[in-house]
Amino acid sequence: MTARPRRPRAPAWTATLTWKAALFIAAMCCALAALLGVLVHVSVTGQTVRDAREKALSRLTEVTRLYEAGEPLPRFAGLDPAGLPAPLRRLVADGERGSALGSYEGRPVMWAAGPADGRALAVRVDHSVGAGTIDALDRSIVGSSVLAIAATLAVGVFAVTRVTRRLHLTARVAGRITAGDLDARVDDPRTRDPRRVRDEVAIVSGALDTMAASLQRKLRGEQRFTADVAHELRTPLTGLSAAAELLPEGRPAELVRDRVRALRALTEDLLEISRLDAGTGTVDLAVHRLGPLVERAARAPGAEAEVRVVRDAEVATDRRRLERVLGNLLANAHRHGRAPVEVTVDGPEVTVRDHGPGYPEYLLVSGPQRFRTESGGKGHGLGLTIAAGQAEAIGAELVFGTALEGGAVARLRLPEYGRPDGTGEDIGGTGDGGTGETGGTGAVPPKP
Structure with a gap:
């Protein structure tokens, strides 16, 4: 069974409001230009053909008098001339007069014919000027329509872009609020001045600012x-x-x-x-060997675990906050999981795993929640919440998951301190308690 070919995906920019508005404006302009062009073309063509027909029938009347008087016919008239349109010949054969557009020696002409002694007496009027006028008019309509569509499209895209720019600003502010920046505001000028008329975007921006202020x-x-x-x-x-x-x-x-x-x-x-x-606490950054820090945290009472160092690394972190994160993860593993509790250090990443039932589904989907625990053991659901908050404070990434063989897995990835190519450099010293700490606190500059 052959797989169905995948339909190619349209570029992302085709889904934007600006693109859709531009396409709509262009389609409407084309439709309007086509409608107006057809109306003008039909009107001018009809008037030109009527004038040519009246002139040809008037000449046919004069030529008929000359023919009946036996006088010679002018050069634009004749009996059964070549090039007379077949429909007009049939009309004359029925004994009626009429006119029709045709050509003579490659030039557009208006024919007029009538019966004369069983033959067709016909005259022709040059229609080159009228046909040229219609062609020039059609070219003018097309050119002016293109210019009008381009100008309207440019103005429309400019107007829509101003609206979408404000919408993008509102979306960015909403994203900042979601990320925790409750001081973020759109501050649309139309919402600050009550004398100005507010459009729909200003109403949405004002509602977002009001919601953010209330939430804050x-x-x-x-x-x-x-x-x-x-x-x-x-x-x-x-x-x-x-x-x-x-x-x-x-x-x-x-x-x-x-x-x-x-x-x-x-x-x-x-x-x-x-x-x-x-966010009132200070973060005292310093450079530490990660392996000794993890080993010391795993020796604390109630947090004992097997530590395996695959690859040690130097990290820029706050030792007190990191020990708090590791202590809470290990305590949670002992309280809600089953032994053995294993800790693996692989570069700047620390993995804490137990062999219990694993984290509950809500935690894997939404993260730790305060005062919520489904394991039935002791606790208030604050340990992992504090671990996640402290990890964020030191710039680390904490991810909760489940091992393939079963058991809860927490991965903590810290910012590694080293060369641009990622290789660490031994900076020497044992610091406090053999943790590999180098002196000083505060922000640590990157190595040259």
Whole structure:
């Protein structure tokens, strides 16, 4: 069974509004020019033919009197002349007079004929001037139509382009808002001045600006609420934690301390999320060996994992934030997955994999969501949310997936520090804790 040939795809520019508007304008201009051209052509041709017919019939009347008087006929008249159109001969044979367009010696003429003693008495009138006038008129109609279509098309494309430019601006602003830039606004001049009449594009732009402002107010209100609640909880939690330590040893005291620790962890997570949402934290960039950083994170209590370094690399990152991302990924793997938990370092990419049921479908489609977990285990759904936010803060890409053999897979790709060809360079030193950190914080310039 042979595969059906694929239909060629039209270029992308043919789907634009400018192209469609230009095509519509051109089609309408062509149709209008053709209609007007036909009307003018028919009108002028009919008037020219009527004048030539009247002149030929008038000459036929004069020539008929000369023939009946026995006088010689002029050179433009004759009996049964060659070139007389056949329809006109049949009309004369029926005893009637008439006229018809024809030619004589290669020139257009108007014939007029009538019966005379059983023969056709005919005259001819030169129609070259009329035919030339009609040809010149047709050329003028075509030329003026082309100019009119080109001018109308240029003006129409210019007008449509101004509209589409504003639509593209609105779409770009909508994209910036989707990406998290809630300060982005279209600021169409027609929406700022109430005295100006607003068109449809201005109405859409104004609606987008109003929606963005409303969304910004709501999100900032929620961020302030989350931060205020977390801050207000800190003081009573401190007192509650101190009081719990004074309880006599026993099962009730252990339960109280466990819940206090869980509540304190939740409060710290809420504070961290509020800082990530507000973007108030600073990012201290430095150059680190990725392998030692991952190994140290995998040795933390509750985050133990097998580490395999395929290829080490130097990365420009914030060590504290990176350790937070790795710690949350490993803790999530232990809490919701199954052992063994494996971590692989391949250049600037770190892969964390467990052998559990894998991430839920909603997370693979929409990413981590706060206070949502479907595994039935402990947690508030904030760990992966914080990991994704911290990864974005340090310029890393965090992708969640499922292994072919089963299990959850999280891939973290960091910006590699090295030469333009991608090869790293040993910058020496062990830094703090043997992590390969080179001194200094802040932005790291590229190597020469």
